[in-house]
Amino acid sequence: MRAMLRHLLHLTLLEIKIFVREPLGVFGSLAVPVLLFLVVGRIAIGSANDSDTREAAPGDIEFLRTDLPVFVAVMIALSAVLSLVTIIGIYREGGILKRLRATPVRPPTILLAHVLVKLIFTAAALGLMLLAGRRFYPVGVDAPLAAFTAALVLTTWSILSIGFVIASLVPTARFAQPLGALLLYPMIPLSGLFTPVETLPPALAAVARFLPLTYAVSLLRGIWSGNPWSAHAGDIAALVLVFVLATAVASRVFRWE
Amino acid sequence: MNPDLVIEVDAIRKAYGPTVAADDVSFAVRRGEIFGLIGPNGAGKTTTMECVEGLREPDAGRIAVLGLDPVRDRRALQLRIGVQLQEAQLQKRIKVWEAVAFWRSLYPTAIDGDPLLRQLGLHDKRDAWFMTLSGGQKQRLFIALALVNDPEVVFLDELTTGLDPQARRAIWDLVHDIRERGKTVFLTTHLMEEAERLCDRVAIIDHGRIVDVDPPAKLIERHCPQRTVVVATDHDGAADRFRAIPSATAVRREGGRHEIEGRGDTLVTDVIHTISEHRMPVSEFRTVLPTLEDVFLTLTGRSIRA
Ligand SMILES: Nc1ncnc2c1ncn2[C@@H]1O[C@H](COP(=O)(O)OP(=O)(O)O)[C@@H](O)[C@H]1O
Ligand SMILES: [Mg+2]
Numbered sequence: 001m002r003a004m005l006r007h008l009l010h011l012t013l014l015e016i017k018i019f020v021r022e023p024l025g026v027f028g029s030l031a032v033p034v035l036l037f038l039v040v041g042r043i044a045i046g047s048a049n050d051s052d053t054r055e056a057a058p059g060d061i062e063f064l065r066t067d068l069p070v071f072v073a074v075m076i077a078l079s080a081v082l083s084l085v086t087i088i089g090i091y092r093e094g095g096i097l098k099r100l101r102a103t104p105v106r107p108p109t110i111l112l113a114h115v116l117v118k119l120i121f122t123a124a125a126l127g128l129m130l131l132a133g134r135r136f137y138p139v140g141v142d143a144p145l146a147a148f149t150a151a152l153v154l155t156t157w158s159i160l161s162i163g164f165v166i167a168s169l170v171p172t173a174r175f176a177q178p179l180g181a182l183l184l185y186p187m188i189p190l191s192g193l194f195t196p197v198e199t200l201p202p203a204l205a206a207v208a209r210f211l212p213l214t215y216a217v218s219l220l221r222g223i224w225s226g227n228p229w230s231a232h233a234g235d236i237a238a239l240v241l242v243f244v245l246a247t248a249v250a251s252r253v254f255r256w257e
Numbered sequence: 258m259n260p261d262l263v264i265e266v267d268a269i270r271k272a273y274g275p276t277v278a279a280d281d282v283s284f285a286v287r288r289g290e291i292f293g294l295i296g297p298n299g300a301g302k303t304t305t306m307e308c309v310e311g312l313r314e315p316d317a318g319r320i321a322v323l324g325l326d327p328v329r330d331r332r333a334l335q336l337r338i339g340v341q342l343q344e345a346q347l348q349k350r351i352k353v354w355e356a357v358a359f360w361r362s363l364y365p366t367a368i369d370g371d372p373l374l375r376q377l378g379l380h381d382k383r384d385a386w387f388m389t390l391s392g393g394q395k396q397r398l399f400i401a402l403a404l405v406n407d408p409e410v411v412f413l414d415e416l417t418t419g420l421d422p423q424a425r426r427a428i429w430d431l432v433h434d435i436r437e438r439g440k441t442v443f444l445t446t447h448l449m450e451e452a453e454r455l456c457d458r459v460a461i462i463d464h465g466r467i468v469d470v471d472p473p474a475k476l477i478e479r480h481c482p483q484r485t486v487v488v489a490t491d492h493d494g495a496a497d498r499f500r501a502i503p504s505a506t507a508v509r510r511e512g513g514r515h516e517i518e519g520r521g522d523t524l525v526t527d528v529i530h531t532i533s534e535h536r537m538p539v540s541e542f543r544t545v546l547p548t549l550e551d552v553f554l555t556l557t558g559r560s561i562r563a
Contacts, residue, residue, distance in 0.1 A: 003365075010362045014355060021350040021386075094346035102312055102340045103363050104332065 007105050011113035012120075019117060029079065029121045034129045037072045038136050044068065045138035064139045069129075070220045071193055073148075074213065076125045077156040078184050080118040081163040085180040087114060088164070089173030098257045107256070115160050122156045123149055143224045151223040155216040158239040159184075161246035162212065168253040187213040192221075212242040263288050263410055263441045264309060269318030271304050278304035279315065280465040286410075291432065291442040293456035295449065295549070297561045301465040302445035303343050306414050309443070310340050323409060336364060339403035341396075343414040343445075349388040353379055356387065357401055364406040377401050377431065393424030400431055411435055413444040417451060429454055449549035449561060461553060468556045473549055480555045481547035482520040486528045489514045489541035498535055502527045514541070 019025045044064055088111075091097045100110050126149055133141035166183055170176045189195070190204060191213040197205050208214045215238035222232050229236070259265075264286035271279040278301045286292040294302045307313040309320055311327030311334055320327050325334045347356055357374065361367035374380045377397040382390065390398065396416055403411055413432065417425040432455055435442055446452055452459050453473045460470040469476060483506070488495070491513045499508045504527050505519040517528055525544055532539055553561045 007363060010359055014351070014359050015348075017355070018348050018350050091348075095342060095344055096346055096348060098312070099342055099345040099347065102310065102335070102342060103360065104335050105363055 003104070004106055004109055008109050008113055008116070011105070011109065012116045015113055015117045016120065019121070029076075029083065030125050030128055033072050033076045033079075033125050034132050036075065037068065037129050038132060040068055040072075041133075041137050041139075061139065064137075066221055066224055067194060069133070069141070069143070070217060070224055072129060073126060073152050073220055074155075074188065074191070074193065074217065076122055076129075077152060077159055077216070078188075080122050080156050081159050081166075081184060082177055082180045084114055084118050084160055084163045085167045085170065086173065086176040088167040089170055089176035092167075092255065092257060093173045095257065101256060111164065115157065118160060119153050119156055123153055126152055144226060147223050147229070148220070151219050154236065154239060155220060158243045158246075159212060159216065161243045161250065164250035164254060165246050168250060168255055184213075187211045190214065191217040193217050212239060215239055215242075259285075261288050262286065263323060264292075264443060265319075265321045266305070266309060267319040269305070269308055269315040269320060271301075271308060271313065271315045277465050279308065282318070282462070282465070282467050284460045284467060284470050286441060286443050287458075288441055289436065289439060290457040291436050291444065291455055293452045293459040294443070294445045294462055295447065295452045295456075295459050296462035296553075297447055297559075300447075300462045302447075302462060303414055304465075305462070306412055306443065306445055307342075310338065310412055311335070336406060337408055338410045338412060339406060339408035340412040341399040341403045341414060341416060343418070345399065347387045347398075350386045352384055352386060353390070353398055354383040356398060357405060360402045360405045366407065367405050368407050370405070373401050373404060376434075378427070391424070393420050393427065396420065396424075396428060397431070400428075400435075404435070408440065410441045410443060413442065415445055415447070417446070417448065425451070447561065449553065453549055459549070461549075461556060463553075463557050469552075476549065476552050477547050481551045483518055483547065484520070484524055485545040486517045486519075486525055487514065487541065487543045487545065488517065488528065488532065488537075488539060490532070490537045490539050492535065492537035495535075495537055498531050498537075499528065502531055 041064060044060060047060070088097075097110065101107055130141050130143075130145055130148075162184075163180070166180050167176065170179050190197075190200065190208040190211055192208065197208045197214060200208060215235040219232045219235035219239070222235070223229070262285045266282060266284050269279055269282050270277070280301075282301070282305055284292075284294075294305060296302055304313065308315045309322060309327060311322075311331040314328050322334055323337055327334055353374065354370065357370040361370055371380070374383055377400060379394060379397055379401065382394060387395065387398070400413075400416075403413070416432070417428050420428065429451070432442060432444070444455065456473060458470065458472050459476065461468040461476070469480070471479070488499070496508055496510045496515055499505055499515055499517045502517070502519070502524070504521045504524040505517050507518040509516040509518075517524070531537075532542075550561055553559075
């Protein structure tokens, strides 16, 4: 147990260093979401102020106050998952996973280290986004930061487990990014992010209820608006269930080589 | 269990669907030797080696490494062996010293990294990313990683495949050094020259089956005892003189160039004796000895390069 934690710590630190050296690694995972947040925010407030009344329309303000931050947070989580799927594909194809498995490292430790790296970068991206938001975001940011960060980490952790299932399915590393995107991004319009799930056509609403992202969006939106955790016990349970199911599937179908 | 046998493989079998990669494979590796599993691509070398390392589980048969079962006692065994896998990579942007430091952190006891890198000629590359290393440097790094836990047995799978001859020679010296340090080396190769240069004993494997096991010289003696002496001389009647040698089985002549084929240790001496007895003026003299390639050809009817 002690050795396992030590291996996990060493490997996580090592993988962070390596990720930072990737071209676009830090830029893509930290700068892009922050810029997305600020730039889209500017555009939205601009168009709101251009409308006939001097005051911004309430819908636009609502978009700025909740929808956009939650959307950027979801993008941070999804891009972490895509990055994980790609990395696992490359590591498998290059025999890196196999080489590590021929050492005393326990196989789950290898994967857990990558999960930790992704969670750390998710939290960092979010932190930067909120910090930058305080200064530069048109409507400011007054959300419970620690709670929201925890909610996003929980969301990312849950969806990362789906990433391992996707990583098991992709035939080669080259397909990891496009296939992952194809499976993950279509969840966004159904997740209730821009259109409440209740207003979707019944068939789509039914589909939405099976998507983990729907629960993630509900949780993130609620925590962002200041709801207590207890109001989202159902969302949390759903995300934990997704994690348990996906991990169970991944542990059966995951390919090391 | 014989304490001198570091690896014992007894009738293992491993199939991937309809492909039988290892079929009734048995051999033993002695303490302190360099043992080679040799055969063409697809013969089942990697499969067999990875079963011995505990990375794959054979469908049938029994394996003992240092008295341990590679699958059941995998964790205990991993601390005492070092492996280099065929075609493995590391993270593109991991630095040489980081790889060594991380590998050292995985074992309860590890040797110092700096002397190891120095010994393998990687010291000035310690800050280089893995992706910037040459093929030979990558393989030397993998050797370093295989040695970091001061293992008793070292596994090397196709260590020099894809390297240029100079890098290959440098690696051969390193493998000899490993044995000098008292370790047992189990390697695979499809290069017969490499096997002859490096291995104390070899097992020839073809289509998943072991064909024969022995030191290279013994295999050659057993399966290809014929040797050839080439002599160029314009001495009249030289061919008849050579034909009179009892150990010569055939003599071919092309102009002044004679190929004397025969078997047994005395052939070369006999030819020299005949030359000097008849005072033949000789402009070329060379002996052609069979190699493991010829042994493979004799045993399987196919060239190993095919
Ligand atoms: N993981 C695998 N799945 C299916 N077939 C395999 C696998 N590994 C090896 N084989 C097949 O088993 C045979 C032996 O392969 P291998 O052990 O790699 O031989 P060698 O190392 O001598 O080249 C080959 O026919 C190869 O295609
Ligand atoms: Mg092989």
